Amino acid sequence: MFHPGSHTGAGVETGRTNVANRLSDLEIPDEVTLLLENTAGTGTTIGKQFEGIDSIVEQSEYDYSQVGVCLDTCHLLAAGYDLAAGDGLDEMIAELDASIGVENVQYLHLNDSKHPVGSEKDEHKHIGEGEIGDEGFERFINHDRLCDKPMVVETPENEKGGEWNIQEVKELRNEQ
Ligand SMILES: [Zn+2]
Numbered sequence: 425m426f427h428p429g430s431h432t433g434a435g436v437e438t439g440r441t442n443v444a445n446r447l448s449d450l451e452i453p454d455e456v457t458l459l460l461e462n463t464a465g466t467g468t469t470i471g472k473q474f475e476g477i478d479s480i481v482e483q484s485e486y487d488y489s490q491v492g493v494c495l496d497t498c499h500l501l502a503a504g505y506d507l508a509a510g511d512g513l514d515e516m517i518a519e520l521d522a523s524i525g526v527e528n529v530q531y532l533h534l535n536d537s538k539h540p541v542g543s544e545k546d547e548h549k550h551i552g553e554g555e556i557g558d559e560g561f562e563r564f565i566n567h568d569r570l571c572d573k574p575m576v577v578e579t580p581e582n583e584k585g586g587e588w589n590i591q592e593v594k595e596l597r598n599e600q
Pocket of ligand 1: 533
């Protein structure tokens with residue numbers, strides 16, 4: 425799994441093409457899948473929008489059988505996908521279907537966001553203690569298009585630690 429990186433001034437389109445070309449240079453073994461992680465969009469980072477991630481895969485010599493996507497909840501919120509709102513989640517799913525395809529999301533990073541929707545700032549908080557909140561996570565992890573995907577907490581190590589956050593996710597999780 426990797427973040428796509430930054431275009432450092434070359435422009436978003438050029439940045440996407442550069443990442444796609446570097447992907448094509450790799451010889452990914454058949455049994456390996458690389459996952460592109462969506463980003464918060466800080467500075468000149470690319471991979472903030474789904475259509476951008478989709479365009480990287482499209483331009484590379486690979487397809488979604490060997491390059492998948494990891495969605496990070498803090499990065500989603502910071503990038504402008506309003507997971508704290510019910511219609512925000514629905515809009516996100518619709519945008520995914522129009523680009524990457526929900527089926528090509530293979531992994532989920534769960535972490536709350538210290539900064540509000542659209543802030544483009546990447547600072548993780550404990551589950552439920554940031555701008556996404558318990559209700560936002562409850563909707564996200566139980567959504568029928570997302571609930572079967574592997575989820576990993578990627579919360580801060582200070583104060584509470586991973587165990588507390590895993591317990592919090594379990595409490596928000598509906599019986600399957
Ligand atoms: Zn992450």
